[in-house]
Amino acid sequence: MKTLKLLPILLVFIMSSCSSVHVNADYDSKADFSQYKTYAFHKTGIDKVQISEFDxxxxxxxxxxxxxKKGMTKSENPDLLVNIITKERERLDVNQFNAGFGYGWGWGWSPFFWGGNQTYINSTPEGTLYIDLIDAKKKELIWEGEGVGTLTQDRARKEKQINEFVAKILAQYPPTKDKK
Known part of the structure:
Protein backbone atom coordinates (compact mmCIF):
# COMPACT_ATOMS: atom_id res chain seq x y z
CA MET A 1 0.00 0.00 0.00
CA LYS A 2 2.93 2.37 0.70
CA THR A 3 4.10 1.81 -2.89
CA LEU A 4 0.74 3.06 -4.20
CA LYS A 5 1.03 6.23 -2.15
CA LEU A 6 4.57 6.93 -3.42
CA LEU A 7 3.61 6.38 -7.07
CA PRO A 8 1.97 9.80 -7.59
CA ILE A 9 4.96 11.59 -6.05
CA LEU A 10 7.31 9.66 -8.33
CA LEU A 11 5.18 10.48 -11.40
CA VAL A 12 5.12 14.19 -10.54
CA PHE A 13 8.90 14.16 -10.12
CA ILE A 14 9.46 12.35 -13.43
CA MET A 15 7.07 14.63 -15.34
CA SER A 16 8.61 17.81 -13.93
CA SER A 17 12.17 16.67 -14.56
CA CYS A 18 11.39 15.82 -18.20
CA SER A 19 9.91 19.19 -19.01
CA SER A 20 11.82 21.03 -21.67
CA VAL A 21 11.77 24.39 -23.36
CA HIS A 22 8.71 25.23 -25.45
CA VAL A 23 9.50 27.70 -28.21
CA ASN A 24 7.64 29.95 -30.57
CA ALA A 25 8.66 32.67 -33.01
CA ASP A 26 7.01 35.45 -34.94
CA TYR A 27 8.42 37.72 -37.62
CA ASP A 28 7.78 40.47 -40.13
CA SER A 29 6.84 38.64 -43.34
CA LYS A 30 8.02 41.63 -45.41
CA ALA A 31 11.60 41.50 -44.04
CA ASP A 32 14.40 40.13 -46.23
CA PHE A 33 16.34 38.03 -43.73
CA SER A 34 19.12 37.24 -46.22
CA GLN A 35 20.44 40.81 -45.90
CA TYR A 36 21.27 40.48 -42.18
CA LYS A 37 24.89 39.38 -41.70
CA THR A 38 26.07 41.32 -38.63
CA TYR A 39 24.69 42.02 -35.17
CA ALA A 40 25.32 43.83 -31.91
CA PHE A 41 23.57 43.75 -28.56
CA HIS A 42 21.08 46.53 -27.81
CA LYS A 43 22.79 47.74 -24.64
CA THR A 44 20.08 50.10 -23.41
CA GLY A 45 17.43 47.38 -23.69
CA ILE A 46 19.59 44.67 -22.14
CA ASP A 47 20.58 46.94 -19.23
CA LYS A 48 16.88 47.10 -18.26
CA VAL A 49 16.52 43.30 -17.93
CA GLN A 50 16.01 42.45 -14.25
CA ILE A 51 18.04 39.26 -13.83
CA SER A 52 21.43 38.64 -12.28
CA GLU A 53 24.43 39.94 -14.17
CA PHE A 54 25.79 36.39 -14.30
CA ASP A 55 22.63 35.05 -15.98
CA LYS A 69 27.02 29.15 -35.84
CA LYS A 70 24.62 30.75 -38.34
CA GLY A 71 27.52 32.63 -39.97
CA MET A 72 26.75 36.01 -38.45
CA THR A 73 29.45 38.27 -37.01
CA LYS A 74 29.45 40.84 -34.25
CA SER A 75 29.95 44.38 -35.52
CA GLU A 76 30.21 48.01 -34.40
CA ASN A 77 27.99 48.88 -37.39
CA PRO A 78 25.44 46.01 -37.26
CA ASP A 79 22.55 45.03 -39.50
CA LEU A 80 20.66 43.70 -36.47
CA LEU A 81 20.33 44.74 -32.85
CA VAL A 82 19.71 41.91 -30.39
CA ASN A 83 17.59 42.55 -27.32
CA ILE A 84 16.38 40.19 -24.58
CA ILE A 85 13.41 40.28 -22.23
CA THR A 86 12.85 37.87 -19.35
CA LYS A 87 9.84 37.00 -17.21
CA GLU A 88 9.47 34.62 -14.29
CA ARG A 89 6.44 33.10 -12.60
CA GLU A 90 5.53 30.17 -10.37
CA ARG A 91 3.74 27.31 -12.13
CA LEU A 92 1.46 25.24 -9.90
CA ASP A 93 0.70 21.63 -10.84
CA VAL A 94 -2.15 19.99 -8.93
CA ASN A 95 -2.41 16.20 -9.14
CA GLN A 96 -5.04 14.00 -7.52
CA PHE A 97 -4.72 10.30 -6.92
CA ASN A 98 -7.53 7.97 -5.79
CA ALA A 99 -6.02 5.17 -3.69
CA GLY A 100 -8.99 2.95 -2.92
CA PHE A 101 -11.99 1.04 -4.13
CA GLY A 102 -14.79 3.48 -3.42
CA TYR A 103 -18.33 2.29 -2.83
CA GLY A 104 -21.16 1.06 -4.97
CA TRP A 105 -22.81 -2.18 -6.03
CA GLY A 106 -20.76 -5.05 -7.32
CA TRP A 107 -18.03 -7.33 -6.03
CA GLY A 108 -16.63 -6.07 -2.79
CA TRP A 109 -19.42 -3.56 -2.25
CA SER A 110 -19.05 -1.58 0.90
CA PRO A 111 -20.89 1.49 2.15
CA PHE A 112 -17.52 2.87 3.21
CA PHE A 113 -14.75 4.32 1.16
CA TRP A 114 -11.55 2.25 1.32
CA GLY A 115 -8.40 4.27 0.86
CA GLY A 116 -8.71 7.93 0.04
CA ASN A 117 -7.93 10.74 -2.32
CA GLN A 118 -4.46 12.20 -2.29
CA THR A 119 -3.80 15.69 -3.65
CA TYR A 120 -0.29 16.82 -4.47
CA ILE A 121 0.64 20.39 -5.32
CA ASN A 122 3.98 21.08 -6.96
CA SER A 123 5.32 24.62 -7.40
CA THR A 124 7.93 25.13 -10.11
CA PRO A 125 9.64 28.35 -11.15
CA GLU A 126 9.02 28.90 -14.85
CA GLY A 127 10.85 31.41 -17.00
CA THR A 128 10.25 33.02 -20.36
CA LEU A 129 13.08 34.35 -22.50
CA TYR A 130 12.33 36.61 -25.46
CA ILE A 131 15.03 37.28 -28.02
CA ASP A 132 14.22 40.27 -30.23
CA LEU A 133 16.03 41.00 -33.48
CA ILE A 134 15.69 44.62 -34.58
CA ASP A 135 16.62 46.07 -37.97
CA ALA A 136 19.38 48.50 -36.93
CA LYS A 137 18.76 51.00 -39.75
CA LYS A 138 14.96 51.10 -39.56
CA LYS A 139 14.81 50.59 -35.78
CA GLU A 140 11.97 48.06 -36.32
CA LEU A 141 11.41 44.67 -34.74
CA ILE A 142 11.71 42.04 -37.49
CA TRP A 143 11.84 38.77 -35.50
CA GLU A 144 11.00 37.63 -31.98
CA GLY A 145 11.65 34.23 -30.47
CA GLU A 146 10.19 33.04 -27.20
CA GLY A 147 11.22 30.14 -24.98
CA VAL A 148 9.29 28.97 -21.92
CA GLY A 149 10.54 26.35 -19.47
CA THR A 150 11.36 25.50 -15.89
CA LEU A 151 14.19 27.32 -14.15
CA THR A 152 16.89 25.98 -11.90
CA GLN A 153 18.90 27.60 -9.16
CA ASP A 154 21.58 24.92 -9.47
CA ARG A 155 24.57 26.82 -10.81
CA ALA A 156 26.06 23.72 -12.47
CA ARG A 157 22.88 23.10 -14.50
CA LYS A 158 22.06 26.76 -15.14
CA GLU A 159 24.60 27.24 -17.97
CA LYS A 160 23.36 24.12 -19.76
CA GLN A 161 19.74 25.19 -19.34
CA ILE A 162 20.36 28.70 -20.68
CA ASN A 163 22.24 27.28 -23.67
CA GLU A 164 19.27 24.98 -24.36
CA PHE A 165 16.79 27.87 -24.16
CA VAL A 166 18.80 30.04 -26.57
CA ALA A 167 19.63 27.22 -29.01
CA LYS A 168 15.99 26.14 -29.32
CA ILE A 169 14.76 29.71 -29.75
CA LEU A 170 17.36 30.66 -32.37
CA ALA A 171 16.88 27.37 -34.23
CA GLN A 172 13.81 29.14 -35.65
CA TYR A 173 15.91 31.96 -37.13
CA PRO A 174 15.93 32.81 -39.97
CA PRO A 175 12.29 31.95 -40.51
CA THR A 176 11.13 29.86 -43.41
CA LYS A 177 8.31 31.37 -45.39
CA ASP A 178 4.88 29.95 -44.61
CA LYS A 179 3.53 27.55 -47.20
CA LYS A 180 0.09 28.43 -48.48
Whole structure:
Protein backbone atom coordinates (compact mmCIF):
# COMPACT_ATOMS: atom_id res chain seq x y z
CA MET A 1 0.00 0.00 0.00
CA LYS A 2 2.93 2.37 0.70
CA THR A 3 4.10 1.81 -2.89
CA LEU A 4 0.74 3.06 -4.20
CA LYS A 5 1.03 6.23 -2.15
CA LEU A 6 4.57 6.93 -3.42
CA LEU A 7 3.61 6.38 -7.07
CA PRO A 8 1.97 9.80 -7.59
CA ILE A 9 4.96 11.59 -6.05
CA LEU A 10 7.31 9.66 -8.33
CA LEU A 11 5.18 10.48 -11.40
CA VAL A 12 5.12 14.19 -10.54
CA PHE A 13 8.90 14.16 -10.12
CA ILE A 14 9.46 12.35 -13.43
CA MET A 15 7.07 14.63 -15.34
CA SER A 16 8.61 17.81 -13.93
CA SER A 17 12.17 16.67 -14.56
CA CYS A 18 11.39 15.82 -18.20
CA SER A 19 9.91 19.19 -19.01
CA SER A 20 11.82 21.03 -21.67
CA VAL A 21 11.77 24.39 -23.36
CA HIS A 22 8.71 25.23 -25.45
CA VAL A 23 9.50 27.70 -28.21
CA ASN A 24 7.64 29.95 -30.57
CA ALA A 25 8.66 32.67 -33.01
CA ASP A 26 7.01 35.45 -34.94
CA TYR A 27 8.42 37.72 -37.62
CA ASP A 28 7.78 40.47 -40.13
CA SER A 29 6.84 38.64 -43.34
CA LYS A 30 8.02 41.63 -45.41
CA ALA A 31 11.60 41.50 -44.04
CA ASP A 32 14.40 40.13 -46.23
CA PHE A 33 16.34 38.03 -43.73
CA SER A 34 19.12 37.24 -46.22
CA GLN A 35 20.44 40.81 -45.90
CA TYR A 36 21.27 40.48 -42.18
CA LYS A 37 24.89 39.38 -41.70
CA THR A 38 26.07 41.32 -38.63
CA TYR A 39 24.69 42.02 -35.17
CA ALA A 40 25.32 43.83 -31.91
CA PHE A 41 23.57 43.75 -28.56
CA HIS A 42 21.08 46.53 -27.81
CA LYS A 43 22.79 47.74 -24.64
CA THR A 44 20.08 50.10 -23.41
CA GLY A 45 17.43 47.38 -23.69
CA ILE A 46 19.59 44.67 -22.14
CA ASP A 47 20.58 46.94 -19.23
CA LYS A 48 16.88 47.10 -18.26
CA VAL A 49 16.52 43.30 -17.93
CA GLN A 50 16.01 42.45 -14.25
CA ILE A 51 18.04 39.26 -13.83
CA SER A 52 21.43 38.64 -12.28
CA GLU A 53 24.43 39.94 -14.17
CA PHE A 54 25.79 36.39 -14.30
CA ASP A 55 22.63 35.05 -15.98
CA UNK A 56 22.65 38.02 -18.35
CA UNK A 57 26.22 37.18 -19.37
CA UNK A 58 25.30 33.51 -19.82
CA UNK A 59 22.40 34.43 -22.10
CA UNK A 60 24.48 36.86 -24.18
CA UNK A 61 27.31 34.31 -24.58
CA UNK A 62 24.78 31.68 -25.69
CA UNK A 63 23.27 34.11 -28.22
CA UNK A 64 26.77 34.97 -29.50
CA UNK A 65 27.52 31.28 -29.94
CA UNK A 66 24.28 30.49 -31.79
CA UNK A 67 24.46 33.50 -34.12
CA UNK A 68 28.09 32.72 -34.97
CA LYS A 69 27.02 29.15 -35.84
CA LYS A 70 24.62 30.75 -38.34
CA GLY A 71 27.52 32.63 -39.97
CA MET A 72 26.75 36.01 -38.45
CA THR A 73 29.45 38.27 -37.01
CA LYS A 74 29.45 40.84 -34.25
CA SER A 75 29.95 44.38 -35.52
CA GLU A 76 30.21 48.01 -34.40
CA ASN A 77 27.99 48.88 -37.39
CA PRO A 78 25.44 46.01 -37.26
CA ASP A 79 22.55 45.03 -39.50
CA LEU A 80 20.66 43.70 -36.47
CA LEU A 81 20.33 44.74 -32.85
CA VAL A 82 19.71 41.91 -30.39
CA ASN A 83 17.59 42.55 -27.32
CA ILE A 84 16.38 40.19 -24.58
CA ILE A 85 13.41 40.28 -22.23
CA THR A 86 12.85 37.87 -19.35
CA LYS A 87 9.84 37.00 -17.21
CA GLU A 88 9.47 34.62 -14.29
CA ARG A 89 6.44 33.10 -12.60
CA GLU A 90 5.53 30.17 -10.37
CA ARG A 91 3.74 27.31 -12.13
CA LEU A 92 1.46 25.24 -9.90
CA ASP A 93 0.70 21.63 -10.84
CA VAL A 94 -2.15 19.99 -8.93
CA ASN A 95 -2.41 16.20 -9.14
CA GLN A 96 -5.04 14.00 -7.52
CA PHE A 97 -4.72 10.30 -6.92
CA ASN A 98 -7.53 7.97 -5.79
CA ALA A 99 -6.02 5.17 -3.69
CA GLY A 100 -8.99 2.95 -2.92
CA PHE A 101 -11.99 1.04 -4.13
CA GLY A 102 -14.79 3.48 -3.42
CA TYR A 103 -18.33 2.29 -2.83
CA GLY A 104 -21.16 1.06 -4.97
CA TRP A 105 -22.81 -2.18 -6.03
CA GLY A 106 -20.76 -5.05 -7.32
CA TRP A 107 -18.03 -7.33 -6.03
CA GLY A 108 -16.63 -6.07 -2.79
CA TRP A 109 -19.42 -3.56 -2.25
CA SER A 110 -19.05 -1.58 0.90
CA PRO A 111 -20.89 1.49 2.15
CA PHE A 112 -17.52 2.87 3.21
CA PHE A 113 -14.75 4.32 1.16
CA TRP A 114 -11.55 2.25 1.32
CA GLY A 115 -8.40 4.27 0.86
CA GLY A 116 -8.71 7.93 0.04
CA ASN A 117 -7.93 10.74 -2.32
CA GLN A 118 -4.46 12.20 -2.29
CA THR A 119 -3.80 15.69 -3.65
CA TYR A 120 -0.29 16.82 -4.47
CA ILE A 121 0.64 20.39 -5.32
CA ASN A 122 3.98 21.08 -6.96
CA SER A 123 5.32 24.62 -7.40
CA THR A 124 7.93 25.13 -10.11
CA PRO A 125 9.64 28.35 -11.15
CA GLU A 126 9.02 28.90 -14.85
CA GLY A 127 10.85 31.41 -17.00
CA THR A 128 10.25 33.02 -20.36
CA LEU A 129 13.08 34.35 -22.50
CA TYR A 130 12.33 36.61 -25.46
CA ILE A 131 15.03 37.28 -28.02
CA ASP A 132 14.22 40.27 -30.23
CA LEU A 133 16.03 41.00 -33.48
CA ILE A 134 15.69 44.62 -34.58
CA ASP A 135 16.62 46.07 -37.97
CA ALA A 136 19.38 48.50 -36.93
CA LYS A 137 18.76 51.00 -39.75
CA LYS A 138 14.96 51.10 -39.56
CA LYS A 139 14.81 50.59 -35.78
CA GLU A 140 11.97 48.06 -36.32
CA LEU A 141 11.41 44.67 -34.74
CA ILE A 142 11.71 42.04 -37.49
CA TRP A 143 11.84 38.77 -35.50
CA GLU A 144 11.00 37.63 -31.98
CA GLY A 145 11.65 34.23 -30.47
CA GLU A 146 10.19 33.04 -27.20
CA GLY A 147 11.22 30.14 -24.98
CA VAL A 148 9.29 28.97 -21.92
CA GLY A 149 10.54 26.35 -19.47
CA THR A 150 11.36 25.50 -15.89
CA LEU A 151 14.19 27.32 -14.15
CA THR A 152 16.89 25.98 -11.90
CA GLN A 153 18.90 27.60 -9.16
CA ASP A 154 21.58 24.92 -9.47
CA ARG A 155 24.57 26.82 -10.81
CA ALA A 156 26.06 23.72 -12.47
CA ARG A 157 22.88 23.10 -14.50
CA LYS A 158 22.06 26.76 -15.14
CA GLU A 159 24.60 27.24 -17.97
CA LYS A 160 23.36 24.12 -19.76
CA GLN A 161 19.74 25.19 -19.34
CA ILE A 162 20.36 28.70 -20.68
CA ASN A 163 22.24 27.28 -23.67
CA GLU A 164 19.27 24.98 -24.36
CA PHE A 165 16.79 27.87 -24.16
CA VAL A 166 18.80 30.04 -26.57
CA ALA A 167 19.63 27.22 -29.01
CA LYS A 168 15.99 26.14 -29.32
CA ILE A 169 14.76 29.71 -29.75
CA LEU A 170 17.36 30.66 -32.37
CA ALA A 171 16.88 27.37 -34.23
CA GLN A 172 13.81 29.14 -35.65
CA TYR A 173 15.91 31.96 -37.13
CA PRO A 174 15.93 32.81 -39.97
CA PRO A 175 12.29 31.95 -40.51
CA THR A 176 11.13 29.86 -43.41
CA LYS A 177 8.31 31.37 -45.39
CA ASP A 178 4.88 29.95 -44.61
CA LYS A 179 3.53 27.55 -47.20
CA LYS A 180 0.09 28.43 -48.48
Missing amino acids: KKRILRAIDNELM
